[in-house]
Amino acid sequence: MKTLITLFVLCMLAIAMQAKAADSGEYRLGTGDVLKISVYDHPELEKEIQVSQEGTITYPMIGTVSVKGKTFSEAEALIAKKLVDGDFIKKPNVNILVSQYKSQMVSVVGEVNHPGRFPLDSSINVVDLLALAGGISVNGGDRIFLVRDNQRTEILLPRLVSGGDGAAVLDTKLKNGDVIYVPRMAMVYVYGDVNRAGGFRLEQNMSVMQALSLAGGYTTRASHSSLVVTRTSADGKVTRMDAKPDDHLQENDVVFVPESIF
Incomplete structure (x- = not known):
């Protein structure tokens, strides 16, 4: 139940984040980006232009302009300067928006509803990207991983939502090539003399008694x-141990309740 509440809050948070205004930030234009360029009081100069493979655009009156690697403000200033230098407009007020981000991509893999690659816009963060991927599937767990430069950072969704240590990731802007990996939910198994034997989602700090409760007692x-x-280690070693009701369980633990001999 706790996990369902967490995922619900996460979805609501994602919707709210999607509604916020985009912030141009330090995004740098790249090959394939589609730019919407306008000059105040000059509607004839409003154009939608894609950045070429060479990193350039062709704009009316000033011709070819190299914009790859430039921020919005740098590209705006460059176009304005060329308009002034060519004696076309004395004080141009140039504005650039990106209508399609195609030069930089991020990926979502694992247990999400729509895994794949997505264009990286200037303001997207982890929650935004999960929303673009359709949210975490019913088989997804309550932890995810941000993979960047061959380094993995674990993010616990309950902490992300509640404002714990993982909440700082909420404001972490994604970078080109980042991958969000959502593994399957961790499971524990309860067998023997219980009312509903089977597998159950492993909640954080779940005890043996909590697992027994999920199994119907x-x-x-x-x-x-x-x-x-019964616990299996990463190297495949199997250990059987006596357990107490308040012992904490680990992923893939198997709890067995024997029949009483009396």
Whole structure:
């Protein structure tokens, strides 16, 4: 239930973030970007132009302009200068917007509804990108990974929403080539003399008793004092251990409730 609430809040947060105004920030124009260029009081100069493979655009009166690698303000100033130097307009007020971001891409893989590559605009962050990917699927867990320059940063969604350590990632702007990976949800398994044996989502700091509760509790034949947890390590080693109700479980743990001998 806690995870469902977390995911609901995350979706609402994503919708709110999508509604905010875009901030040009330090985005640098690149090949393939489609620019909407206008000059105040000169409607004939309003054009939508794609940046060529060479990183240039061709604009009325001034011809070829190299814009690749420039910020919005730098490109605006360059076009304005060329208009002035050519004696076309004395004090041009140039404005550039990007109607399609195509030069830089980020990816979402794993348990999302629409995995794939997405254009990187200037203001997009982790929550925005998850929203673009259709949100986390029903099989997705409550942790995700930001992969950048071969380094993985784990992000716990409950902390992201509640304002914990992971909340700083909310304001982290994504960069070209970033990948968001959403793994399958972590599971634990409960078998033996319980009412609903099976696999269950592993919540943070879940105890043996909480897992037993999800499994419907003990049957009338169950032994309450002989619980066993089977744990498989990363190297494949299997360990069986006696368990207490308040012991914490790990991913893929198997809880077994034996039948009472009395």
